[in-house]
Amino acid sequence: MSSSILFACFLGSLPLVLSSDWGYLPENGPVVWGQHYPTCNEFAQSPLDLDLFTAEPSYGAGELKTIGYRTLHNATVNQNGHTFTVSFKNVPEDEHPMIHGGSLPPGEKFSFVTLHLHWGSDSSRGSEHRLTGYEFPAEIHLVHWNTKYPDFPSAAQESDGLAVAGFFLQVSNQTNVNYAPVIDGLLKLAGHPDHFDVDIGHLSLHSLLTTKGAADHLHYKGSLTTPPCTENVFWNVFLDPINISEEQLIKIRSLRDGHNQPLR
Template sequence: MGRVYFIFPCLISVFCLGATWDYTDTSTWTSVDSKCGGTSQSPVALAESTMTSATYQAFSITGDDVTLTETMTNNGHTVVVPITQTINVTGGGLTGTFQAAQLHFHWGSDSNKGSEHTLNGNQYPMELHIVTYNTKYADLATALPNSDGLAVLGFFFQVGSSDNANFAPIVSALSNVVNKDATHSITGFKLKDFMTVNMGKFYRYQGSLTTPTCDESVTWTVFAEPLSMSESQLATFRTLYEDTTTTKQMVNNYRPPLALNGRSVHLYTSNAPRLPLGISLAIFPLAALFIIV
């Protein structure tokens, strides 16, 4: 991606950082924040042949059936949607209750690339991240520096033969946020409609934000079964720009996989995708539109 300014508008006040970064050469991110050179960075290449099997209780998600009205923002790196309703996640091997803060996407210039994680050597055309934070901390900003602060749910996308109606509210809003800093209100969607995969098979490891400041505070869950979007829906994301002058197309906004450096990746398989609503415990609203993982 082209050059953009990484400036938090103090929505997450402790990270009001003025610096320039883009996706052209992610190896230069250490000059933005030294944490980007850490030993537990994300994304990683996921390979089932090297994983350790593990057993977890099923995920329980509450509040994800509420119809949401949120404000989508083009922040110059991606499109991000805050989650201002209380949606809580527990189970799935997570320790504690995690509250949803926001969701965003990573995609390529074509459908041969786009996802941040790879699976068994394959890269998908898009990856969705639902960012949550540990409610033992007061808010996302407080949680971020802590090793157990964040949990991100990652979903791959494959090219589908028809439009995915569940993502129509997102895709139809993109024409209103073509340029950096543009915002648009979207309504009529439920978070559960973005998670219509078998949540009983996933990959788990400890990692980081995939953009500066690269904090190593993320418990990653990447689901094996991909979601789908039609080629035309995926192409709509490629009509966005990372600047205000409609000069630099927003594509290939993904960080390449980083070394595991001895970290283990666990494979969990279950026949039960998740517990029914209300059976278990506890995700919170957005704290910063510029936290991308």
């Protein structure tokens, strides 16, 4: 597997991250993250250019399984100065959606905490991972923590603490109606400060993913792709892209942070 290091993934609500001292501008972007976060200069850093011709096929590890991905929960959107996130509220900890199996440690379950999106300034760029050099216009990351630890902040400190399911988005002629509540909610964030929550009604994770469900995916052990770049993430990147319309992507690209600067 080739390992050209690209942009960066932000794990939405990770409490270790101070949003003020890193970003994606020349003066605070990935090239200089290592000055404040030494781990960002180490070896097993994500994301990768995933090479379909040399990568380990996922079927050797078995199918990645989900629990509760079709269950409807009350959802909120907000933006944190870097990206937007979708979270569930008032869900008892043991009723959060979970993933297990596949290349994850046998018998261990990983609980969903939040999802976020990466996108670019136009549809020629935006995804964090690449597939054999190809960059998609956006990539969604569903962040989970290993429930053998007491909670998400504790798991985030451990070498086997996190698992992310990543899906590419591709441009389609048709509106993805399942994304409409999310995008409508995001547009209501305008004029509000960072971390302001907007309720978007009931949502299941499955509705935002591909209809093929747990299709083929590539997996590897990597890192958070934003500071502190901790190398503790089981990455699962699915090959079947999610369709979204150009009009919907344009709305996402119009999002601003609490200082009226573009989120990107």
